[in-house]
Amino acid sequence: MTMVRTPEELESLKEELLAAREPDQPRVSVCCGTGCRVHGSMEVIEAFRQEIDKRNLNGDVSVVGTGCHGFCEKGPVVVLKPSGVFYQRVGLGDVSEIVSETVLNGAVIDRLTYVDPASGARVIHEEDVPFYRKQQRLVLDLNGDIDPTSIQDYLAFGGYGALSKALRQMRPEEVVEEVTRSGLRGRGGAGFPTGVKWRLCREADGDTKYIICNADEGDPGAYMDRSIMEGNPHRVVEGMIIGAWAIGAHEGYVYIRNEYPLAVENLRIAIGQARDYGFLGQDILGSGFDFSIQIRPGSGAFVCGEETALMASIEDRVGEPRPRPPYPAQSGLWGKPTNINNVETWANVPIIVDRGAEWYSQVGTDQSKGTKIFSVVGNINNTGLVEVPMGTTLSEIVYDIGGGVPGGKECKAVQLGGPSGGCVPREHFDVPIDFESLQELGAIMGSGGMVVCDEDTCMVEFARYFMDFVQQESCGKCVPCRLGTRAMLEVLTAITQGRGREGDVAYLEELAKQIRESSLCGLGQTAPNPVLSTIRYFRDEYEAHIRDKHCPAHVCRALIHYSVDAEKCTGCGRCLRNCPAEAISGAKKEPHTIDQEKCIKCGSCYELCKFDAIVVE
Amino acid sequence: MITLTINGREVKATEGSTILEAARESGIEIPTLCYHEALEPYGSCRLCVVELATPRGPRLVASCVYPAEEGALVKTDSEMVQSSRRVTAELLLAAAPNARVIRELANKLGVKEPRISLGDSNCILCGLCVRACREIVGANAISLVNRGFTKEVRPPFEIGSNACIGCTTCVFICPTGAIKLEDVLANRSVHRWASAFEARACKICGDHYLAPEFVAEVGQPLEETGV
Numbered sequence: 001m002t003m004v005r006t007p008e009e010l011e012s013l014k015e016e017l018l019a020a021r022e023p024d025q026p027r028v029s030v031c032c033g034t035g036c037r038v039h040g041s042m043e044v045i046e047a048f049r050q051e052i053d054k055r056n057l058n059g060d061v062s063v064v065g066t067g068c069h070g071f072c073e074k075g076p077v078v079v080l081k082p083s084g085v086f087y088q089r090v091g092l093g094d095v096s097e098i099v100s101e102t103v104l105n106g107a108v109i110d111r112l113t114y115v116d117p118a119s120g121a122r123v124i125h126e127e128d129v130p131f132y133r134k135q136q137r138l139v140l141d142l143n144g145d146i147d148p149t150s151i152q153d154y155l156a157f158g159g160y161g162a163l164s165k166a167l168r169q170m171r172p173e174e175v176v177e178e179v180t181r182s183g184l185r186g187r188g189g190a191g192f193p194t195g196v197k198w199r200l201c202r203e204a205d206g207d208t209k210y211i212i213c214n215a216d217e218g219d220p221g222a223y224m225d226r227s228i229m230e231g232n233p234h235r236v237v238e239g240m241i242i243g244a245w246a247i248g249a250h251e252g253y254v255y256i257r258n259e260y261p262l263a264v265e266n267l268r269i270a271i272g273q274a275r276d277y278g279f280l281g282q283d284i285l286g287s288g289f290d291f292s293i294q295i296r297p298g299s300g301a302f303v304c305g306e307e308t309a310l311m312a313s314i315e316d317r318v319g320e321p322r323p324r325p326p327y328p329a330q331s332g333l334w335g336k337p338t339n340i341n342n343v344e345t346w347a348n349v350p351i352i353v354d355r356g357a358e359w360y361s362q363v364g365t366d367q368s369k370g371t372k373i374f375s376v377v378g379n380i381n382n383t384g385l386v387e388v389p390m391g392t393t394l395s396e397i398v399y400d401i402g403g404g405v406p407g408g409k410e411c412k413a414v415q416l417g418g419p420s421g422g423c424v425p426r427e428h429f430d431v432p433i434d435f436e437s438l439q440e441l442g443a444i445m446g447s448g449g450m451v452v453c454d455e456d457t458c459m460v461e462f463a464r465y466f467m468d469f470v471q472q473e474s475c476g477k478c479v480p481c482r483l484g485t486r487a488m489l490e491v492l493t494a495i496t497q498g499r500g501r502e503g504d505v506a507y508l509e510e511l512a513k514q515i516r517e518s519s520l521c522g523l524g525q526t527a528p529n530p531v532l533s534t535i536r537y538f539r540d541e542y543e544a545h546i547r548d549k550h551c552p553a554h555v556c557r558a559l560i561h562y563s564v565d566a567e568k569c570t571g572c573g574r575c576l577r578n579c580p581a582e583a584i585s586g587a588k589k590e591p592h593t594i595d596q597e598k599c600i601k602c603g604s605c606y607e608l609c610k611f612d613a614i615v616v617e
Numbered sequence: 618m619i620t621l622t623i624n625g626r627e628v629k630a631t632e633g634s635t636i637l638e639a640a641r642e643s644g645i646e647i648p649t650l651c652y653h654e655a656l657e658p659y660g661s662c663r664l665c666v667v668e669l670a671t672p673r674g675p676r677l678v679a680s681c682v683y684p685a686e687e688g689a690l691v692k693t694d695s696e697m698v699q700s701s702r703r704v705t706a707e708l709l710l711a712a713a714p715n716a717r718v719i720r721e722l723a724n725k726l727g728v729k730e731p732r733i734s735l736g737d738s739n740c741i742l743c744g745l746c747v748r749a750c751r752e753i754v755g756a757n758a759i760s761l762v763n764r765g766f767t768k769e770v771r772p773p774f775e776i777g778s779n780a781c782i783g784c785t786t787c788v789f790i791c792p793t794g795a796i797k798l799e800d801v802l803a804n805r806s807v808h809r810w811a812s813a814f815e816a817r818a819c820k821i822c823g824d825h826y827l828a829p830e831f832v833a834e835v836g837q838p839l840e841e842t843g844v
Contacts, residue, residue, distance in 0.1 A: 303764070318761065320761075322660075323660045323679060323682040471765055476742065477742075478663050479663050479664075479741075480663055482742070482768065483766075486765070486766045487708060510704065517701055520660055
């Protein structure tokens with residue numbers, strides 16, 4: 001084990017590690033992010049190791065399990081270095097062939113390559129896959145290259161170089177200044193300028209100060225922070241050490257949700273390694289600066305992502321928000337000045353220190369600098385993790401990178417910012433995304449969860465889903481959030497069940513306004529957003545439900561019914577045999593009928609019919 | 618002393634006081650439910666909201682927790698404030714239609730029938746009982762548990778807690794009468810917390826009056842008085 005005591009020692013260690021790596025040596029990089037693990041990547045990587053063993057190739061070919069490559073839709077993803085040949089949906093049966101054909105012979109196995117659905121062309125190399133081509137990966141750049149459990153991998157790619165620069169070449173104030181000039185804004189949702197936040201905490205009275213990494217990522221469908229911690233935890237650790245130096249803190253906490261076992265594990269390993277190498281602990285890199293990091297696993301409350309509730313939870317109190325002021329920078333953890341940033345924000349810090357504020361601020365738009373990672377989920381062809389410069393349009397993300405909506409359907413809207421955000425309808429897809437433009441559209445950047453809705457999505461039901469989520473996750477402390485969100489859920493449920501009344505939309509708007517204005521914390525203040533934005537853009541759908549008792553997307557069960565088109569029905573009996581409610585009758589080769597009394601509207605007949613004879617209205 | 622303006626009137630206040638304290642000291646009434654001057658402010662009922670002028674426009678703040686700042690411009694009775702209080706009162710009425718204090722409050726704010734029903738519990742989760750038990754009594758016998766609509770005040774693990782000393786402070790501080798005290802001869806119980814005590818009898822009149830656990834907690838001074 002190497003203890004690194006000076007910048008010079010760090011530099012020579014890096015050289016040493018680089019020299020030991022043979023860049024031309026074949027490497028099999030297997031994505032071992034959570035998405036690919038679900039698809040079986042752990043078995044695949046084990047099979048590669050056995051295959052290499054069996055062929056006595058140890059030392060000639062290396063196998064590395066990396067963090068999330070981002071293209072979760074196509075997992076398990078395997079990339080062969082140095083050629084960059086990209087294989088998707090790799091199974092156990094493919095391993096031996098990949099080693100013999102591609103690794104040893106350089107031949108490409110066609111069936112494992114990616115086919116661009118737009119052009120129908122086979123794409124051989126990772127960088128040519130359309131999903132990656134429009135991305136600019138600053139934070140996720142090393143995710144496909146390094147083993148997240150190996151500090152040596154991180155060091156070989158220049159890891160902890162920014163820390164060395166900050167500690168030995170810059171004064172803390174200069175680091176704050178650099179981050180301020182970079183234009184970095186908080187990636188947790190609100191977009192507060194990070195440098196300003198740091199300065200407030202640095203200048204606050206008190207000798208003891210804390211920094212916190214908020215890793216309580218809880219928006220439905222969001223997994224940006226998880227993938228950073230799983231794939232490159234050292235970058236988060238390095239960002240935190242630099243921040244602590246800039247602010248003057250000697251203790252840091254990572255508050256991470258315990259539902260992220262792999263992220264917790266990788267972060268724990270990274271912190272341990274950083275301690276072993278001397279990047280954490282006392283007299284870091286000979287600077288005289290001491291800093292340590294503790295992990296605090298959260299117990300599953302969404303509200304604990306709110307900074308004051310998060311601090312209460314770290315202090316072993318009930319995770320309830322408290323009023324601000326005082327702000328954490330004045331009085332945070334245990335009453336001491338505290339700076340909280342989320343995972344992605346911390347991960348940007350080493351990049352800024354390393355490459356400089358000038359370079360960084362050239363990426364992005366006027367007001368929003370750098371890149372943003374989005375997790376693109378829902379009705380989208382290329383589900384996955386996308387890092388793009390600020391100012392990229394939604395249409396680029398949904399169509400060019402995301403490959404559009406499956407089944408040739410139309411895209412209706414994109415929900416941004418999870419339960420605190422709003423939807424952006426198709427007609428605004430060409431607006432460059434930054435903090436300001438999204439706010440104008442009634443959505444928010446949020447932490448980066450992006451849920452794509454196709455034409456079959458009922459926007460009222462969609463809003464109801466998010467309202468159900470927040471009313472469950474409300475801490476219940478203040479009346480507007482506890483009872484107001486519940487009241488909104490009741491109204492929305494009534495509308496989707498055909499019990500909507502005239503005036504319901506106005507009542508929802510009135511409740512929404514009051515919940516926003518009078519709730520105690522950010523959870524309540526933003527909880528009505530999904531409802532307000534769906535009313536803003538899809539008011540006609542609300543009205544159809546209430547006035548005509550009709551669900552235009554054919555989703556709300558109480559408002560639809562299934563029937564048989566006698567012209568098209570061949571009487572094959574497929575629906576009849578599979579109807580769980582035994583609601584379908586009819587003689588063989590005669591048109592069938594559905595008993596509306598018995599029908600439970602499960603839609604299985606609709607899904608099963610090969611002749612499009614089931615009509616839903 | 619600092620100076621702020623409430624409802625167009627210049628008002629002096631001690632530094633470090635809240636807007637609510639500043640207003641009340643000057644005789645300006647602001648309705649509250651979860652506030653009690655003997656306890657740390659909690660900011661949960663949101664009835665005490667007032668309109669505060671900020672560079673980004675007017676916003677509502679809970680006056681019981683928001684500091685009175687030099688030069689602040691505050692309105693306690695504007696339309697913004699009134700409409701917020703009405704919705705809050707309506708929500709409380711929808712959840713606790715039989716609590717007298719809520720009915721009176723709603724009535725005062727002009728709220729007749731709630732447009733929705735959110736159950737029928739007299740506990741409005743103002744937290745006064747929990748905070749009194751913790752901050753004044755020091756017993757910590759009850760706590761707020763669960764989240765959102767399922768939140769409630771409970772003793773640990775739903776069973777009577779040894780921490781409860783039967784002082785009944787919670788019973789008396791509860792604004793809605795949701796916590797009932799039952800005294801039958803020597804048997805004193807607070808059913809809500811599953812707490813039961815055998816009350817001590819007065820040496821003079823023979824009436825049962827205090828739980829011995831409470832006497833033990835309050836200690837010697839009371840013993841010496843001979844009651």
